[in-house]
Amino acid sequence: MTTAASVNEGTGNSGDAEGSPVSDSPYALSHLDALESEAVHIFREVAGEFERPVILFSGGKDSIVMLHLALKAFAPAPVPFALLHVDTGHNFPEVIEYRDRVVAEHGLRLHVASVQDYIDRGVLRERPDGTRNPLQTLPLTEKIQAERFDAVFGGGRRDEEKARAKERVFSLRDEFSQWDPRRQRPELWQLYNGRHAPGEHVRVFPLSNWTELDVWQYIARESIALPEIYFAHERDVFKRSGMWLTAGDWGGPKDGEDVVRRQVRYRTVGDMSCTGAVDSDATTLAAVITEIAASRLTERGATRADDKLSEAAMEDRKREGYF
Amino acid sequence: MTSTIDTAAGELAGLSATTLLRFATAGSVDDGKSTLVGRLLHDSKSVLADQLEAVEHASRSRGAEGPDLALLTDGLRAEREQGITIDVAYRYFATPRRRFILADTPGHVQYTRNMVTGASTADLAVVLVDARNGVIEQTRRHAAVAALLRVPHVVLAVNKMDLVAYEEKVFAKIAEEFTAYAGELGVPEITAIPISALAGDNVVEPSSNMDWYGGPTVLEHLETVPVSHDLTSCHARLPVQYVIRPQTAEHPDYRGYAGQIAAGTFRVGESVTVLPSGRTSKVAGIDLLGKPVDVAWTPQSVTVLLEDDIDVSRGDLLVPSSDTPSTSQDIAATVCHVADTPLVVGQRVLLKHTTRTVKAIVKQIPSRLTLDDLSQHPNPGQLVANDIGRVLVRTAEPLALDAYADSRRTGSFLLIDPADGTTLAAGMAGEAFAKAEDAHGAPADDEGWDF
Numbered sequence: 001m002t003t004a005a006s007v008n009e010g011t012g013n014s015g016d017a018e019g020s021p022v023s024d025s026p027y028a029l030s031h032l033d034a035l036e037s038e039a040v041h042i043f044r045e046v047a048g049e050f051e052r053p054v055i056l057f058s059g060g061k062d063s064i065v066m067l068h069l070a071l072k073a074f075a076p077a078p079v080p081f082a083l084l085h086v087d088t089g090h091n092f093p094e095v096i097e098y099r100d101r102v103v104a105e106h107g108l109r110l111h112v113a114s115v116q117d118y119i120d121r122g123v124l125r126e127r128p129d130g131t132r133n134p135l136q137t138l139p140l141t142e143k144i145q146a147e148r149f150d151a152v153f154g155g156g157r158r159d160e161e162k163a164r165a166k167e168r169v170f171s172l173r174d175e176f177s178q179w180d181p182r183r184q185r186p187e188l189w190q191l192y193n194g195r196h197a198p199g200e201h202v203r204v205f206p207l208s209n210w211t212e213l214d215v216w217q218y219i220a221r222e223s224i225a226l227p228e229i230y231f232a233h234e235r236d237v238f239k240r241s242g243m244w245l246t247a248g249d250w251g252g253p254k255d256g257e258d259v260v261r262r263q264v265r266y267r268t269v270g271d272m273s274c275t276g277a278v279d280s281d282a283t284t285l286a287a288v289i290t291e292i293a294a295s296r297l298t299e300r301g302a303t304r305a306d307d308k309l310s311e312a313a314m315e316d317r318k319r320e321g322y323f
Numbered sequence: 324m325t326s327t328i329d330t331a332a333g334e335l336a337g338l339s340a341t342t343l344l345r346f347a348t349a350g351s352v353d354d355g356k357s358t359l360v361g362r363l364l365h366d367s368k369s370v371l372a373d374q375l376e377a378v379e380h381a382s383r384s385r386g387a388e389g390p391d392l393a394l395l396t397d398g399l400r401a402e403r404e405q406g407i408t409i410d411v412a413y414r415y416f417a418t419p420r421r422r423f424i425l426a427d428t429p430g431h432v433q434y435t436r437n438m439v440t441g442a443s444t445a446d447l448a449v450v451l452v453d454a455r456n457g458v459i460e461q462t463r464r465h466a467a468v469a470a471l472l473r474v475p476h477v478v479l480a481v482n483k484m485d486l487v488a489y490e491e492k493v494f495a496k497i498a499e500e501f502t503a504y505a506g507e508l509g510v511p512e513i514t515a516i517p518i519s520a521l522a523g524d525n526v527v528e529p530s531s532n533m534d535w536y537g538g539p540t541v542l543e544h545l546e547t548v549p550v551s552h553d554l555t556s557c558h559a560r561l562p563v564q565y566v567i568r569p570q571t572a573e574h575p576d577y578r579g580y581a582g583q584i585a586a587g588t589f590r591v592g593e594s595v596t597v598l599p600s601g602r603t604s605k606v607a608g609i610d611l612l613g614k615p616v617d618v619a620w621t622p623q624s625v626t627v628l629l630e631d632d633i634d635v636s637r638g639d640l641l642v643p644s645s646d647t648p649s650t651s652q653d654i655a656a657t658v659c660h661v662a663d664t665p666l667v668v669g670q671r672v673l674l675k676h677t678t679r680t681v682k683a684i685v686k687q688i689p690s691r692l693t694l695d696d697l698s699q700h701p702n703p704g705q706l707v708a709n710d711i712g713r714v715l716v717r718t719a720e721p722l723a724l725d726a727y728a729d730s731r732r733t734g735s736f737l738l739i740d741p742a743d744g745t746t747l748a749a750g751m752a753g754e755a756f757a758k759a760e761d762a763h764g765a766p767a768d769d770e771g772w773d774f
Contacts, residue, residue, distance in 0.1 A: 027554050027620050038624075041582075075612075188444075
């Protein structure tokens with residue numbers, strides 16, 4: 001064991017047995033180190049096997065963690081992928097600022113697929129409920145086709161939702177971006193099969209095995225900066241379907257919905273029309289983690305109107321080509 | 324027991340490290356597998372209010388009285404409508420001691436394919452049996468898959484003990500029979516636990532109905548089983564994934580070989596050989612995701628710098644010069660066929676081994692194995708979905724394969740259809756099962772399946 005002890009020393013590896021309640025081999029990685037290593041392996045596999053990969057970047061915490069992992073995976077060389085933002089037109093301004101800052105800081109190339117353009121051109125029509133989440137699929141698919149992206153990284157996690165629990169790390173999509181659960185390849189060991197026909201692409205999920213708490217613990221460990229809306233702040237909101245939505249020109253509030261000023265934070269970041277804020281006084285990372293660890297609701301249950309539509313809402317959207 | 328969430332909250336300040344255990348469950352709905360999984364999630368407080376509400380709602384609409392915990396593990400609408408599970412589903416939960424990734428494999432259709440998939444990354448497999456039925460054909464099949472995939476730890480959960488009056492005799496007989504069988508197959512460690520998933524006995528909380536049992540509950544065992552071991556005696560293997568060459572003003576000459584260490588440990592100063600070329604050099608530095616380190620080990624993702632400027636690219640394998648595997652174009656292996664179309668003798672395929680994909684041809688299929696009784700069927704001509712068999716494959720280029728028994732990661736491979744990219748088969752190089760002598764010091768019974 002003396003060898004092992006000296007092994008840990010000097011690596012700064014956070015998997016040190018010290019303080020861990022399980023007396024495991026000193027070679028056992030901490031859960032964050034294991035998840036990080038797995039995600040980096042996935043990024044490098046894609047870099048090694050695909051021609052034109054792209055990272056879906058929403059400015060949400062999961063895509064921010066993905067970018068952080070990609071930066072680490074290829075350092076000191078630059079990330080060999082561009083970013084793609086599907087812009088619903090209902091964005092939080094703080095998130096767009098964050099996106100542009102990150103792109104400039106790391107000298108990245110940013111592609112934008114704009115839902116608003118599709119609405120302006122009359123290709124897509126606004127839904128009666130004002131939600132633009134389901135409208136993202138077509139601009140995303142056409143951008144993938146036009147740019148001939150062959151691997152598209154998404155921040156989806158299997159702990160988020162039932163249909164995602166069955167998602168592969170490498171998920172094959174046809175030329176319409178459709179997901180067919182019965183056509184997915186079994187994934188064995190760490191051998192990812194990314195072969196695809198021309199016109200098809202592969203969605204890749206490096207955070208498949210992460211939970212919401214892992215993501216937050218990793219953000220804290222790595223001191224990753226986030227858009228301010230993830231932390232408690234005063235905001236004008238109104239209640240719809242049991243969630244606090246931000247008032248704005250996207251279409252809320254409607255008659256009978258009162259705007260109130262509350263201290264809230266966002267637990268997920270998406271389209272403003274269907275992403276709810278939660279009451280919170282967590283102004284720091286540590287406070288956010290404490291709050292999440294104690295929460296009795298799942299991330300999507302607390303904040304996503306679109307998943308409340310039906311038991312199989314995500315399954316249906318995934319089949320159509322959603323992230 | 325302290326609740327998961329309180330401790331998770333308490334841990335975050337110091338971000339104290341917990342380890343990760345990947346495990347798989349095997350068994351059918353009839354054995355109470357979904358109930359066991361639901362119980363583990365529920366009793367470890369990993370089920371949140373909105374999920375429980377959804378389950379309660381679904382249970383009520385199906386006429387059940389209480390929440391049916393099996394519904395927690397339901398996935399797709401197609402499955403709910405047909406009452407089946409079509410695929411491996413991954414579940415996540417945590418206790419103060421560990422983070423868990425559970426590969427929940429269905430017992431009905433495609434069971435072999437799914438269980439092989441789930442077991443391929445598992446450190447531990449839970450095999451369920453119904454205490455009333457004991458070890459049945461299906462149990463033997465599950466034990467065989469765990470043995471074949473070299474899952475290091477196997478738990479036999481003897482479920483529905485409440486239906487056999489919590490009788491020690493019943494449990495002991497089943498445990499003995501299973502341990503003998505799995506031991507013959509070379510399963511290195513077997514832990515038998517009497518449980519009632521429905522009543523909650525020995526799943527998370529110790530049972531008050533079985534005083535005669537002094538061992539751990541299922542969760543206690545999952546929390547304490549070792550997830551790693553002393554790696555110094557293992558073969559060290561680093562498949563190169565990607566060559567990092569910034570070619571920037573700041574790093575004009577940096578050339579790093581990026582990869583996830585597949586086995587063992589690597590040290591700075593060590594002499595290494597690049598396979599298949601056979602060129603040699605020394606490790607000049609190891610970069611652990613931005614941190615220079617003197618030593619790194621599996622499964623860390625690293626970037627290795629070499630002293631000499633030699634030709635290394637994706638698909639190459641770095642190994643210690645003192646411990647090089649032999650390279651060969653002829654591979655004898657056991658495969659599990661996972662595709663809907665059969666695998667036939669003479670078929671041209673792609674073989675993916677670590678980070679290298681090469682052309683290959685199926686030269687022979689010497690035998691097919693029936694998992695239920697381990698009987699062997701010579702020269703079947705083809706393998707169909709869920710078949711397990713021996714194959715001889717000839718590759719277009721030499722590969723440095725280890726025996727799967729020595730190294731799960733560098734002894735495994737995929738066979739891929741070059742036409743449409745379908746994954747055809749999962750392969751394991753070398754002998755199928757560990758020799759019983761290795762595990763128990765006694766010769767195996769002659770079962771007639773010596774491959």
